[in-house]
Amino acid sequence: MRFPVLAAAALAALPAFADEDAGARLGMAGLLSATNSEKLPPILLSAGQPLAAEPLVLRSGTYYELEITADGSQELALEGAAFFRAIWINEIVIKGLEIRPLGLDSVEFDEAGTMEFNFVAIKPGSYELRVPQSRGDLQRLAITIQ
Helix, strand or coil: CHHHHHHHHHHHHHHHHCCHHHHHHCECCECCCHHHEEECCCEEECCCCCCCCCCEEECCCCEEEEEEEECCCCCEEEECHHHHHCEEEEEEEECCEEECCCCCCEEEECCCEEEEEEEEECCCEEEEEECCCCCCCCCEEEEEEC
C-alpha cells in the first residue's frame, strides 16, 4: 500500500522540478506550438542552379517549415536519407494534400511544383540534401542540427 502512495506523490511532484524556461518557450501544443516554430528559406530545384544561398543550421527540438520548389526545367530528385532519419516529419503538403510518412529517403519532381515539409529536428549532427548523381557542391545543401 505504501509503494503506490509514494509513487503517486512522486509523480505529482514532478512538475515542480520541471524546467520553467521550457514551459515558457512552448505553448499548449508543446513542440508543435507557434512559439517553437521557424520558417526556413525555400529550396529551389533547378537544372544547374544551387539549392540554397547558404547552409542550414537547425536546433534540435524546434519545429520547422520548409518549402521545396521545382521550376520544371528538368526532372529532379532530392535525396538525404541520413537527414530524413534525423528528423520527425509531421507532414508533407502537396497541393493541399497532406502526407504523414513514417520514413523518407528522397523526393522527386517530374514537373514544376512545390512541396511543404513540416518537421521537428531531432538528432544533432551534420547532414546533406543533394540532387542524386550531381557533382560538386552546387546542388548540395549542408544541414547542421545543433
